Amino acid sequence: MIGGRNDIREVAAIAEGSGRTGLAVQAVIERETFRLDVAFTVTPGEILGVLGPNGAGKTTLLRALAGLTALSGGDISLDGHVLDDAATGQFVPAEQRPVGLVFQNYRLFPHLSVRENVAFAPRSHGTDRRSARIVADEWLNRLGIADLAKRKPAQLSGGQSQRVALARALAAEPGLLLLDEPLAALDASTKLAVRAELRRHLAAFDGPTLLVTHDPLEAMVMTDRLLVLEDGRIVQHGTPAEVARRPATQYVARLVGLNLYPGTRMGSGQVALDDGGTLTAAGLAETGEQPHPPDPAGRVLVAIPPTAIALHTSPPTHTSPRNIWPGTVAGLELLTDRVRVQVAGTPPALVDITPAAVADLDLAEGTPIWLTAKATEVDIYPDPN
């Protein structure tokens, strides 16, 4: 279980001294066919990434934080102020929450100029027209888009719209910033530039930030910490590096490009895989995080990078790898500089080799093949779920 209720209270209590405690969430949202149940905290200045497939509940979570959806259970508090508490019925509506939300499609008001869009929040908070304009111009300057002030949203490129949307959200001076797939609407070439810039602007924001994405690269480079959300619950929680190295689910493993096998530890470094087959890991006993002696019936995950598996057309005899198993080529896919070979077997595997090796081995769909993986390349860790 990640981030239980007691942990949240503890974190909140520790941070109380500084006055700004950040975001504490323990949220349950029930729909007819869907249930979101998550608990986590985000400290001021921290960027929490929420990574998950479509339909995992990412947007529902953002809507609950913004006040566009009410909780069915649990509570949300920001810097010690309750925003929503299902038990007491306390609910701060969206327009009264100090929460900025950058929507996936930006939702810039089409009938207002860029300046008027950014001035919208100050105006709504009662600032007079002139002062709101000054505030808007400050934000446009800060984001380097002062020259766009008079344009209408229809005259902006994707990257420009994204910056205007960010400026508009920040001009409300929110205590919590939410970004829903901020780069998803951009084409690949602008994405790169905008990503670096967004990262810089987010670093300047001193409140907690939540960044929702299904793009693994975005999640890795933009965030300080990651939550992986699947089917409405948190399946993994850690730094981007931890999540990338030791994915907890097939979804994350596919995103970060690892072969992942759930199984049961049997002792002597061997793991019986759930879907058949056995793998041996050298580091099993030495992994520092694990208790000694290892729990013999422990549920574990085994991860192998596709580059760590070798392919042979005949059974390798004089090789050192401890993992040898047969399979058949099920598919070939050209990545930029490598070929990804899908191998059916027990267990199945994705294997990356060079195009030259494909030619040497004369691989085609249906070719019988032998797979080898060194025990040192096989990572094994407890299954958090």
Added chain:
Amino acid sequence: MTAPRPGGSRPRRPRASQRAGRTRNRGPLLILVPAGIGVAFLLVPLIALLVRAPWHGMGRLLSEAQVLTALRLSLECATAATIGSLALGVPLAWVLARSSFPGLGLLRALVTLPLILPPVVGGLALLLAFGRNGLLGRYLDHWFGLTLPFTTPGVIVAETFVAMPFLIVTVEGALRSADRDFEEAAATLGASRLTVFRRITLPMIGPSLVAGSVLCWARALGEFGATITFAGNYPGTTQTMPLAVYNALETDPQAAIALSLVLLLVAVIVLVGLRDRWLRAGSAP
């Protein structure tokens, strides 16, 4: 174009396909003949109006004091009725489009009933409601000394009653199809519901609002049945253009034609204005 098929002489093919295209566009006679009669049926009366118009005396006929009074009264009352419809109809359209409560469907049907109700019935109903002895009218009279029937405000009430549903229907449709996403975005930026309505919703349904207002105004301008029943036909206070046309038919048919031409001109201007700018813009999401 279809791919060329083998066989057949080349030069004839394009002509054949052109002919086929023209025939297809024209459709069968069984449809074309009644359609043609329909067009004639709608246009011939208008042509008759133009042909029989007293073009030479037009200036004299239209500058008569009584005509000018009726014209001014018509324009003023139709404009006032439109303003009244906007003030009451837009909030009502918002309720119909955005809220949900039991009986909403029934309410929507009742509110738009004047669209199909014979205006004379509407006028009679108004008389029973706001007349001197009417349901509400007796209190208006007792408490405020206010009498609506057979007064200029009565004309405005009758026209509003008949024309407001046009505005409601148009605006409700626009509110329904308007993108709620922008309203949500405005809420996250701290805008109260009233601010959202004023600064986001209204501007975004602007084209439909204009179209609805123009339709409403045109309907009010042409209103006859409810007006004559509820407000009567007194030159200077309740005699609007359509009533003046009706009157003139008995005494001076030439003047009736001249007045009708003015109303026709207004209708054409409204139609052209709506087609070119607002109807299409309003129907786009």
